[in-house]
Amino acid sequence: MRSVYIYTIVLFFLCSACKEEKTSVSDEQAKVEFSQDRFRESYRPQYHFTPPEKWMNDPNGLLFHNGTYHLFYQYYPEDIVWGPMHWGHATSKDLIQWEHKPIALYPDELGLIFSGSAVMDIDNTSGLGTKENPPMVAIFTYHLMAGEQAGRKDFQTQGIAYSLDEGDTWTKYDGNPVIGNDGIKDFRDPKVMWHEASGKWIMSLVAGDHAKFYSSSDLKDWKLESEFGRENGAHGGVWECPDLFPLQVEGSDEQQWVLLISINPGAPNGGSGTQYFVGDFDGKKFTTTQKETKWLDYGTDNYAGVTWNGLPDDERTFIGWMSNWTYARDTPTEVWRSAMTLPRKLTLHQNDKGYYLKNFPVNQIENYTQEPSLQTNGKANVLTGEDFNQNRINFEIDEKLQDFKVTFSNEAGEKLQLGYNAEKANFFVDRTASGKVDFQADFGKEVHFAPSIATSETENTFSIFIDASSVEFFVNGGAVVMTEQIFPTQPYTSISFEGDVTYKDITSSKIERIWD
Ligand code: FRU
Numbered sequence: 001m002r003s004v005y006i007y008t009i010v011l012f013f014l015c016s017a018c019k020e021e022k023t024s025v026s027d028e029q030a031k032v033e034f035s036q037d038r039f040r041e042s043y044r045p046q047y048h049f050t051p052p053e054k055w056m057n058d059p060n061g062l063l064f065h066n067g068t069y070h071l072f073y074q075y076y077p078e079d080i081v082w083g084p085m086h087w088g089h090a091t092s093k094d095l096i097q098w099e100h101k102p103i104a105l106y107p108d109e110l111g112l113i114f115s116g117s118a119v120m121d122i123d124n125t126s127g128l129g130t131k132e133n134p135p136m137v138a139i140f141t142y143h144l145m146a147g148e149q150a151g152r153k154d155f156q157t158q159g160i161a162y163s164l165d166e167g168d169t170w171t172k173y174d175g176n177p178v179i180g181n182d183g184i185k186d187f188r189d190p191k192v193m194w195h196e197a198s199g200k201w202i203m204s205l206v207a208g209d210h211a212k213f214y215s216s217s218d219l220k221d222w223k224l225e226s227e228f229g230r231e232n233g234a235h236g237g238v239w240e241c242p243d244l245f246p247l248q249v250e251g252s253d254e255q256q257w258v259l260l261i262s263i264n265p266g267a268p269n270g271g272s273g274t275q276y277f278v279g280d281f282d283g284k285k286f287t288t289t290q291k292e293t294k295w296l297d298y299g300t301d302n303y304a305g306v307t308w309n310g311l312p313d314d315e316r317t318f319i320g321w322m323s324n325w326t327y328a329r330d331t332p333t334e335v336w337r338s339a340m341t342l343p344r345k346l347t348l349h350q351n352d353k354g355y356y357l358k359n360f361p362v363n364q365i366e367n368y369t370q371e372p373s374l375q376t377n378g379k380a381n382v383l384t385g386e387d388f389n390q391n392r393i394n395f396e397i398d399e400k401l402q403d404f405k406v407t408f409s410n411e412a413g414e415k416l417q418l419g420y421n422a423e424k425a426n427f428f429v430d431r432t433a434s435g436k437v438d439f440q441a442d443f444g445k446e447v448h449f450a451p452s453i454a455t456s457e458t459e460n461t462f463s464i465f466i467d468a469s470s471v472e473f474f475v476n477g478g479a480v481v482m483t484e485q486i487f488p489t490q491p492y493t494s495i496s497f498e499g500d501v502t503y504k505d506i507t508s509s510k511i512e513r514i515w516d
Contacts, residue, residue: 039515043333043469043487046390046513047368048322049340051088052100055080056338057328058189058241058304059319060087061104061118061138063167064311069095070167071319071340072104072138074115080337081329085112085143089167094364095317095343097514104170105138105161110177111147114156115189115241116140118167119201119219119309126219128162128173135162137219138170139203141188142177154181156188158205160219179222184208189241191306192219198283204242204259209235211242211261213286226285229261233275234293236266241274243306244281247316247348249355256348256355257281259288260296260318262304264325268295269448271326272303278348278355296359298450299429299482300324301470302341316346318359322470322483327440332487333469341483342465342472349479356453360478361465365392368514372507380498383508387491390511393464395497396504401452401459404499408434408466408492416486418464418473419499425452427480429473435488450480465511466492 038052050056054077061072068091075088087105090098105113118138121129129135138161147155157177161170181187186208195202195215203214203222210229214222229239243260259277267273274296279288296302297320305320320341323331331337344359369392374383383393388408397404405419416434420427426449431437437444452459459479465472473482497503 038335041333041335044336045339045467045469046515047096047365047511048342048467048470049090049098049319050338051075051336053336054078055082056088056321056336057082057323058115058321059306059340060115060140062306062308062319063118063120063136064308065120065136066166068093068166069308070118071098072118073340075103077103080334084145085114087113087138087140091167094367095362096364096368101168104163104167105140108172110157110159111142111144111155114141114143115304116158117191117306117309119192119194121162121219125201125217126160126162128219129164133164135164136167137162139178139190139192139219141190143188153183153185156184156186157181158190158203158222173220175220178220179205179214186238186240191241191243193245193309195283200283202244202281202283204244206239206242206261208238211239211259211286213244213281213284215284228259228286229277232288232290233261233277234263234266237264237272239263241304241306244286245307245316246281246313247346248314249348249350252350257286258346258348258357259286260306264303267300267324268298268450269300269446270442271300271324273297273300274302274305274320276357278357290354292354294356296357297481297483298427298448299473299484300326300448301485302481302483305341307346317343317362318346319343320483322485327443330440330443331469331485332436332439339467339470344478347478351453353453356479358476358478359481360463360474361472365465365511368512370510370512372509374508376506377504379502381496381503381506383495383497383506384493386508386510387493388495388508389466389468389488389491390513391466392509392511393466393495393507394509395462395506397460397462398502398504402500404497404501404503406464407496407498409494409496410488410490410492412488412490414488414490414492416471416488416492418471418482420452421449422500424449426450427452427473427475427482429471429482429484431471431484431486434486437487439487448482448484450482453479467511
């Protein structure tokens with residue numbers, strides 16, 4: 001990232017929009033419309049969120065309010081590579097079909113607008129709105145390029161902005177930054193939540209190799225409460241994009257706290273990935289007895305993911321950036337770059353190895369999933385007769401889990417393979433010959449693995465969601481997950497199912513395009 005930050009400073013100073021304090025939108029702009037053909041370029045995901053054009057990375061400011069899901073995102077509107085960061089904006093009624101909105105936050109003299117979160121300040125604790133019209137408040141990191149260039153360490157600070165019209169227009173708080181920096185080089189990505197028990201706002205923030213927790217009663221004045229993680233979890237790279245929230249253990253009354261931490265590099269299959277900790281949070285301090293490192297997704301392309309604020313207590317919905325800093329800038333798209341994962345429901349479970357998270361596409365995707373067009377059963381099977389690049393494939397395995405391999409192939413001889421290796425007790429995704437892979441040295445170099453977590457549960461149900469340039473592989477409703485980008489030069493037209501297992505209920509269903 002670092003070299004890119006520096007490289008783009010020139011563009012930053014040329015960018016006239018950077019000076020804007022307040023976003024103003026005319027009526028015609030209030031709803032950004034794009035012709036339907038815009039979203040049919042090759043590799044354009046048909047049922048995953050993408051920006052209309054240009055570069056996107058992390059999801060930001062995830063907030064559910066008044067029946068609307070808000071998705072803000074790291075956005076550079078001038079190019080398809082990372083540049084001076086803005087917050088792009090989209091809204092949805094169901095998390096699947098999105099309406100693109102005007103850019104929400106522009107860089108200003110305090111810096112570029114890096115990742116962060118949003119809350120509805122219902123009681124107007126910040127005083128930035130009124131009781132009758134409470135503010136939506138965005139909390140984000142300012143990244144001051146000039147400071148970084150000058151070799152200083154204090155160039156990342158935390159700022160806030162507010163909207164009084166449901167996120168359409170934003171005003172920066174004139175007392176920014178609300179948290180300054182006394183010399184921490186990587187100090188970013190505030191995720192704020194309302195903590196009911198202490199009646200305070202709690203912010204999780206990362207500082208290089210650990211997380212810091214702050215509290216506030218007004219979103220403006222923040223007090224450092226504690227730190228976590230110098231000695232916990234994976235440390236192959238910088239900690240980024242924290243998220244702290246409570247979750248009930250499925251099938252019990254027990255509540256635990258979950259802390260998500262993205263890390264780059266240092267993920268199990270290289271580059272960027274998201275680890276998590278299960279423990280306790282008392283309003284000030286996060287503690288855990290967890291010894292091993294746990295990963296949310298073993299695929300290479302699920303990063304910087306966080307969860308929605310404002311949902312009912314028993315709903316925890318996550319979305320991640322479907323890319324990896326190792327090759328994010330090199331992927332073969334031209335109009336836009338990068339997509340989000342499918343939004344996924346997070347649930348917490350316990351087995352004899354401890355707590356673990358499942359993540360699985362939200363139910364709303366069912367409304368876009370057609371009746372199966374193909375189905376089969378048995379030892380070895382082949383599905384043909386249609387394109388499989390906008391599909392969901394489900395299947396089960398009868399009896400014990402043994403070696404199996406599912407191969408998607410096309411007329412160009414390209415193959416995407418996924419399955420299970422019993423000897424290694426690993427699931428795998430092999431995209432080494434899946435299509436275009438040579439745009440970057442690491443992209444197609446290796447087969448990627450995910451350890452089985454089977455204990456009392458047998459792992460025998462599988463779902464594969466394949467879109468124009470991605471595959472999401474879910475084992476047992478998301479107990480093991482692998483999310484990967486793929487760039488086949490032609491649609492896959494055949495799927496073969498092989499191995500030492502008997503397949504049950506193989507179905508292939510089309511998923512409807514969300515952009516019409
Ligand atoms: C994660 C990240 C964040 C940062 C943002 C900058 O992908 O590096 O830590 O805020 O991207 O775009």
